[in-house]
Amino acid sequence: IGNYDNCSFNINGEGTFRGNENSNPTLGEKGKNHSEKETQISVIFESKNESAILKALQENHPYEEVAYEIVTTENIHQNIGMGMIGELSSEMDEKEFLLYLKKTMKTDCVRHSNLINKKIKKVAVLGGSGSFAISNAKRAGADAYVSADFKYHEFFKAENSILLADIGHYESEQFTKNLLVDYLTKKFSNFAVILSEKSTNPIYYI
Numbered sequence: 001i002g003n004y005d006n007c008s009f010n011i012n013g014e015g016t017f018r019g020n021e022n023s024n025p026t027l028g029e030k031g032k033n034h035s036e037k038e039t040q041i042s043v044i045f046e047s048k049n050e051s052a053i054l055k056a057l058q059e060n061h062p063y064e065e066v067a068y069e070i071v072t073t074e075n076i077h078q079n080i081g082m083g084m085i086g087e088l089s090s091e092m093d094e095k096e097f098l099l100y101l102k103k104t105m106k107t108d109c110v111r112h113s114n115l116i117n118k119k120i121k122k123v124a125v126l127g128g129s130g131s132f133a134i135s136n137a138k139r140a141g142a143d144a145y146v147s148a149d150f151k152y153h154e155f156f157k158a159e160n161s162i163l164l165a166d167i168g169h170y171e172s173e174q175f176t177k178n179l180l181v182d183y184l185t186k187k188f189s190n191f192a193v194i195l196s197e198k199s200t201n202p203i204y205y206i
């Protein structure tokens with residue numbers, strides 16, 4: 001959590017159970033109620049590690065059947081996220097911003113929510129399908145949220161408080177490979193990095 005790891009919380013208590021005729025209990029006898037002093041251990045982990053943690057739990061716990069529960073937390077990871085947020089050097093009118101976005105991102109089409117005559121200064125961005133983060137952009141106080149693959153009803157989520165701009169999936173990710181090449185080149189100066197010039201965008205406009 002933030003700057004801390006190995007975070008856990010333990011509760012001592014008494015567990016009760018009764019195994020059926022097909023059970024092979026480590027403690028107690030099948031068909032009989034049994035109670036045992038146990039410790040409930042609560043740990044916090046990133047969701048990407050869930051499969052590995054459950055595998056380790058199953059392999060190391062002495063019981064035939066392991067009781068566990070997984071609860072998601074609302075703790076915000078302070079160091080990573082799916083998107084980014086920043087501010088323009090100077091604020092823009094909505095139409096001016098959308099035209100600037102269209103030109104800069106080299107897209108033939110920008111789908112956007114209702115214009116509300118709001119100045120654009122703080123902008124949230126997320127490459128690829130980003131409709132799931134509309135509420136996050138709003139909570140962060142963004143004037144505009146730039147992403148892709150918004151569905152029809154999702155534009156209503158703007159609720160006259162933010163400008164939603166869908167610039168296209170490919171268009172929102174097209175510069176990522178350049179950033180990766182720059183990063184890898186700086187990190188591994190003796191490593192050959194080849195940048196593909198091939199476009200993989202399957203969508204065309206007429």
